[in-house]
Amino acid sequence: LMSCTKKDENTSLFHKQQSLGSVSGKLDEASGLVASVTNPGYLWTHNDGNNPSEIYLINDRAETVMTCRLKKTWNDDWEDITIGPGPEPGISYLYVADIGDNGAKNRYKRLYRVKEPTLTGEKLELEEVHKILIELPDGPRDSEAIMVDPLTKNFYIISKRESSVRLYEIKFPFESDTLQAVKLAKLPLTSIVAANISPDGSEVLLKNYNEIYYWKRNSNEPILEVLKRKPIKIDYDREPQGEA
DSSP states (O other): OEEOOBSOTTOSOBOOOEEOOOOOTTOTTEEEEEEOSSSTTOEEEEEOSSSOSEEEEEOTTSOEEEEEEETTOOOSSOOEEEEEOOSSTTOOEEEEEEOOOTTSOOSEEEEEEEEOOOOOSSEEEEOOOEEEEEEOTTOOOOEEEEEEOTTTOOEEEEEOSSSSEEEEEEOSSOOSSEEEOEEEEEESOOOOOEEEEOTTSOEEEEEOSSOEEEEEOOTTOOHHHHHHSOOEEEOOOOOTTOOO
């Protein structure tokens, strides 16, 4: 687990990353990471595909404090996790993104939505898991990054393998269990494996295997306009298969 902290409020530059700790052996292919809302100071993570259908709550020393199994799901290619709104106002929901597709052959991407659990013990079975299908307008593509805009509550998926990756938008609220994404643009980036927007909506991070990109957002600026600007690159020592 790495930490990159800002130097002060008047600069977009960051301190050099620091190692906070190593995750447990069960997390040997961590592929997504998001800060918890219900459990401040903790983070949710999970393994890549063909691993147990489990999400893990870890502390700021990378120690696993709770394991949650998502019942009636299959980890085909879980690539990211995010937190956003859902059917009940005022409740934070976890969205586990089964959106990887190495062979670009799957018509639908899957989101598994659950109410964010509260830390209550070492293990928890999550019974109420809702599956949402998403179809891209230009056919199957591999992707590993999803993020939610706190200002609009819209979701964004970013493809991975193109020399210029694609940005897709899914409008909230979801009107059905099968949704059509809208292609917004091509971005002059490649191999994007992680994405996130800060809780106040003012900052955006994207990551590939070699770089972490940072944007400061102007007030109420559309995400597309933010990502059209040239990003700031944060100092980053490459991790083996760093996808979270």
